[in-house]
Amino acid sequence: MTATKGIPLTSWPVVVASRSPRRLELLQTFLPEDRLIVCPPNSADEAGFEGLTAQDQIEQRLREIVRAKQQTVLKQCVERKELASGFFLIAADTTVLVHDRQDRIVALGNPPDSDDWQQTVRDWFHEWLAGRPHLVLTGVSALRSNPSTGEIREAFRIATTTVTVRADVDPWLDWYLATGESRGKAGGYAVQGAGSVFVTSIEGSYSNVVGLPLENTVEMLCELGAIPVPVP
Secondary structure (H helix, E strand, C coil), X not given: CCCHHHCCCCCCCEEECCCCHHHHHHXXXXXXXXXXXXXXXXXXXXXCCCCCCCHHHHHHHHHHHHHHHHHHHHHHHCCCHHHCCCEEEXXXXXXXXXXXXXXXXXXXXXXXXXXXXXXXXXXXXXXXXXXXXXXXXXXXXXXXXXCCCCEEEEEEEEEEEEEEECCCCHHHHHHHHHHCCCCCCHHHCCCCCHXXXXXXXXXXXXXXXXXXXXXXXXXXXXXXXXXXXXXX
16 A cells, blocks of 8 residues: 555654644554654744734744744754654644634633733633634644655645533633643643533534644645555
């Protein structure tokens, strides 16, 4: 069995350009653990979405953020001897889109890494999330690199999922904030964890809300020859 578009199938390592244990766990559902190499960007600093109020602008910024992660880790990879024969690289970023009272789009990233993070998440639930649908967007880049030949092939997708949160969040909010789960989570909640108590419906990819849309990721890795093409 071969990959699509004439690209030969190969068992090169798959580098995960992320600090997120959730993304690694999702990739481990279809890739063996010994094939995955975690190599996050050297710095966690990245561009934000401040001042952007249109979805197309936010999607463009999402592409730029993912591309920056990809390129930073790509530089690290080409210097690693165990990757000299070739490798695949997965980079991703997730954000949550809500609407303000003037129906403008606002992007919610991770809560601040400061002492007032709980108040920030509390405000997000009260002002943006409770009783209202919101969008979860994840940009994903897949790259195939052969350092010996200079070959580089890329694919990119943006997945969108609609999530609705219950209106009566207050009975659960103090308890949830005390778990600390909100930290490092786009939108301040984790659908795969205790944050599931708030979610009433999901339209689209569940794994996208967790942090990596498996449907798109598998599709791109098939196109690049990292995994076999499924038989119809």
